[in-house]
Amino acid sequence: MITPEEAQNGGLLYAGHPACPGCGAALSVRYLTRALGEKTAFVITASCWSIIAGLPPLTSLKCPILHCTFPSAAAVGSGVKRGLVRKGDRETNVLVLSGDGGTFDIGLQALSGAAQRNEDIIFVCYDNEAYMNTGGQTSSATPYGTRTATAPFPLYQDRPKKDMIRIMAAHGIPYAATATVAFVDDMHRKFAAAREIRGFRFFHLLSPCPPGWGAEPDETIHLSRLAVESCLFPLYEVRDGEHYTLTYRPAQKKPLEEYLKLQRRFHSLEKEQLEAMQRQLDLNWQKLLQLIN
Numbered sequence: 001m002i003t004p005e006e007a008q009n010g011g012l013l014y015a016g017h018p019a020c021p022g023c024g025a026a027l028s029v030r031y032l033t034r035a036l037g038e039k040t041a042f043v044i045t046a047s048c049w050s051i052i053a054g055l056p057p058l059t060s061l062k063c064p065i066l067h068c069t070f071p072s073a074a075a076v077g078s079g080v081k082r083g084l085v086r087k088g089d090r091e092t093n094v095l096v097l098s099g100d101g102g103t104f105d106i107g108l109q110a111l112s113g114a115a116q117r118n119e120d121i122i123f124v125c126y127d128n129e130a131y132m133n134t135g136g137q138t139s140s141a142t143p144y145g146t147r148t149a150t151a152p153f154p155l156y157q158d159r160p161k162k163d164m165i166r167i168m169a170a171h172g173i174p175y176a177a178t179a180t181v182a183f184v185d186d187m188h189r190k191f192a193a194a195r196e197i198r199g200f201r202f203f204h205l206l207s208p209c210p211p212g213w214g215a216e217p218d219e220t221i222h223l224s225r226l227a228v229e230s231c232l233f234p235l236y237e238v239r240d241g242e243h244y245t246l247t248y249r250p251a252q253k254k255p256l257e258e259y260l261k262l263q264r265r266f267h268s269l270e271k272e273q274l275e276a277m278q279r280q281l282d283l284n285w286q287k288l289l290q291l292i293n
């Protein structure tokens with residue numbers, strides 16, 4: 001549980017950063033760095049976060065940052081960590097921060113390699129469900145039914161979202177977890193736990209993006225909560241690739257439509273498509289419950 005002192009501090013993120021109002025990706029980093037502490041170094045891929053981190057000599061993060069290309073992210077993170085250890089620093093957390101495009105698509109090869117080698121790094125995917133920094137193109141994290149810049153009306157994403165946690169768990173890594181900004185205590189507890197674990201740790205953070213999702217900036221927390229309460233984005237963790245634990249169980253599952261109707265990216269959906277999405281969600285939720293130990 002986050003302490004009152006921790007809740008007061010802004011983590012490693014300065015105020016006045018250039019993210020859009022209501023940016024879930026910026027909030028995620030504010031919260032997760034409260035748990036990781038000052039001895040953290042960031043490796044950041046090309047993404048909105050390379051802008052949010054600030055153009056040198058300005059910075060929004062109170063820690064070292066290395067910007068890298070998409071495909072190399074996990075390899076660069078591994079190299080930074082090994083270099084620090086070589087210099088006698090075993091303490092600093094090396095955190096690779098990447099969007100869903102950089103994680104689910106372009107960086108997947110190096111990510112899989114680093115996970116398989118069990119490199120001692122924390123890989124964080126903030127998932128805004130498209131390539132937002134370049135105008136909102138479809139990624140393989142974009143959910144079925146979404147209108148994106150590369151799927152203009154009347155087209156929409158017609159493939160399901162990749163299940164990244166299951167892909168990472170299949171590598172047998174020590175720790176993988178989902179988290180999102182409406183559940184600050186849950187996120188804090190998971191990053192505090194990850195800090196104490198050695199080896200590869202992976203986080204999938206659902207991060208609402210008001211301009212990209214066609215949502216109001218003050219709805220970010222509400223959307224994040226609805227995603228969890230509808231069981232669209234369950235909160236859980238997986239240890240050693242096989243021990244699945246649900247960290248929050250909604251008392252009553254909310255209808256998916258409540259979440260979708262607040263976002264213009266879903267407004268062209270027909271009733272049949274909405275029903276198909278609800279059916280798929282129900283199936284995914286049942287499949288996850290079967291994995292819970």
Ligand SMILES: Cc1ncc(C[n+]2csc(CCOP(=O)(O)OP(=O)(O)O)c2C)c(N)n1
Pocket residue numbers: 046047048049070071098099100101102103106128130131132133134139
């Ligand atoms: C190999 C490569 N392809 C394309 C680009 C252009 N590019 C820069 S940022 C970006 C979008 C990144 O999307 P994502 O990883 O989802 O992060 P977000 O922008 O949503 O934060 C793209 C396509 C690039 N820098 N490198």
Ligand code: SF4
Pocket residue numbers: 018019020021022023024025026048052128132133208209210211212
């Ligand atoms: S486009 Fe979205 S992810 Fe990027 S800074 Fe703005 S709100 Fe954040």
